[in-house]
Each structure stands twice: as C-alpha cells, then as structure tokens.
Amino acid sequence: MSQPSDTLCQQVRDRVDQCLALAGQRLGQDFPAPRVRFDQRGRIAGSAWLERGELRFNPVLLADNAVDFLTEIVPHEVAHLVVFHRFGKVRPHGAEWQAVMRDVFGLEPRTRHRLNTAKVAPTFPYDCGCRLHQLSLRRHNSIRRGKQRYLCMHCGQLLKPHLPTRRKNP
Numbered sequence: 341m342s343q344p345s346d347t348l349c350q351q352v353r354d355r356v357d358q359c360l361a362l363a364g365q366r367l368g369q370d371f372p373a374p375r376v377r378f379d380q381r382g383r384i385a386g387s388a389w390l391e392r393g394e395l396r397f398n399p400v401l402l403a404d405n406a407v408d409f410l411t412e413i414v415p416h417e418v419a420h421l422v423v424f425h426r427f428g429k430v431r432p433h434g435a436e437w438q439a440v441m442r443d444v445f446g447l448e449p450r451t452r453h454r455l456n457t458a459k460v461a462p463t464f465p466y467d468c469g470c471r472l473h474q475l476s477l478r479r480h481n482s483i484r485r486g487k488q489r490y491l492c493m494h495c496g497q498l499l500k501p502h503l504p505t506r507r508k509n510p
Contacts, residue, residue, distance in 0.1 A: 343399050343400070343403055344378065344399050344402045344403040344406070345403075348402065348403070348406055349378055349402075351406070351410060352376065352378075352397060352402065352409060352410070352414060353376050355409075355410050355414045355415075356373070356374065356376055356395060356414055356418055357373065359414060359415050359418040359419075359445065360373060360418060360421075360422070362444060362445070363418070363419075363422045363440065363444050363445075366443070366444045367422070367426065367444065369425070369426065371421065371422055371425050372393060372425070374388075374393045374394055374395045374421055375392070375393060375394045375395070376394075376395050376397070377394060377395070377396045377397070378396070378397050378398075378399040378402065379396055379399070380396040380397055380398040380399075381398065381460070382398075382460060382461055383457040383460060383461045384398060385397070385398050385401050385402075385405075385408075385409070385413045385453045385455055386398065386409075386413045386414070386416065386417040387417065388417045388418075388420035388421050388424075390420065390421065390424040390429070393421070395417045395418070395421070397409065397413070397414075397417075398460065400459055400460050401455050401457070401459075401460060404455075404456070404459065405455050405456075408453070408455060411447075412447060412450070412453070413453060415441070415445040415447055416441070416447075416450075416453075419437055419440040419441050419444070419445065420432065420437065422440050422444070423436045423437045423440055433449065433451045437449065461476065461477065462477055463475060463476060463477075464476075464477070464480040464501070465501070465502035466483075466490070466499040466500060466501055466502055467499065467500055467501075467502045467503075468491075468492035468494075468495055468497040468498070468499050468500075469492070469495055469497045470492060470494055470495040470497070471492070471494065472502060473490075473492065473499055475490070475499070483499075483501075
C-alpha cells in the first residue's frame with residue numbers, strides 16, 4: 341500500500357496551520373493547533389476529533405491524492421475544529437460548518453470526498469439477476485460466514501457471488 345512521504349506529511353501539517361491562521365484572521369479569533377496524525381483507515385479521508393483537538397488523515401488516500409488533500413480534505417477537517425472552538429458542539433456539517441467552508445476557505449461545503457477508495461476498501465461483485473452489485477468486505481465476509489443474506493432493492497432476489505462467464509474456445 342502507498343504511504344505518504346515525510347515531505348507530504350509536513351505539507352499537510354503546514355496546510356493545517358495555514359487554514360487555522362486564515363480562520364483566525366477572518367473570524368478574529370485564535371484557534372489552538374491540533375495534533376495531526378496519519379492513521380485514519382478505510383474509506384474515510386480524514387476525521388476531526390473535537391474534544392481531543394486532533395485531526396486524522398488516511399495515509400493511503402493521501403499518498404495517492406495529495407492535491408485533493410491539500411485543497412479540500414484538510415480545510416474540511418480544520419473547519420470542524422474551527423466550528424467546535426467557535427460554537428461548541430453543533431451538527432457536524434450544519435450551517436456553521438458550511439459557512440466556514442464558504443466564507444473562510446472559499447470552498448463548496450461537500451460532506452463526502454470523491455476519491456477513489458479501491459485500494460483501501462475493496463469490493464466484491466454479487467449478482468441478483470437484474471444487475472451487478474459491489475459489496476464491501478464486511479458484507480462479503482458476513483455472507484461467507486453465513487451470518488447475513490442480502491436482497492436486491494430493485495428485484496428482491498437474493499444476492500449471490502458473481503461468477504464471471506467464461507468464453508468458449510473457438
């Protein structure tokens with residue numbers, strides 16, 4: 341799996357500092373520097389741990405999407421901390437957070453990233469009869485262990501592992 345370089349990790353830390361400085365300047369308030377970690381897992385690009393004053397970033401997604409992280413993911417997570425220090429506990433992507441994203445960082449307040457997560461969250465093909473479904477590793481393992489069954493929301497049929505069709509030799 342890809343890992344970000346020390347230089348890239350430092351760029352993220354520097355971007356966190358820049359975002360906090362910009363928020364402080366525009367809002368007339370100082371914000372404490374968070375602890376920055378690179379241990380977020382799964383499909384999540386980043387997370388803000390408000391009470392701990394901590395930001396976590398996904399090292400695999402960061403290594404493959406440095407520009408997206410520096411331009412959108414870091415400001416998104418910093419905005420959560422800014423809102424927490426300014427307003428206390430409010431809805432995670434509520435009006436306050438949206439205002440910080442637009443008015444402070446000049447970004448569209450998107451609640452979900454659009455990064456390719458194939459490396460960090462493989463999916464498994466399943467058929468129902470009407471279409472192909474991609475299930476997460478967790479759901480795939482639940483089916484394999486006999487703990488769960490899933491039905492297609494469109495046709496109501498049981499999802500079964502996809503068996504690729506084989507071409508006949510000419």
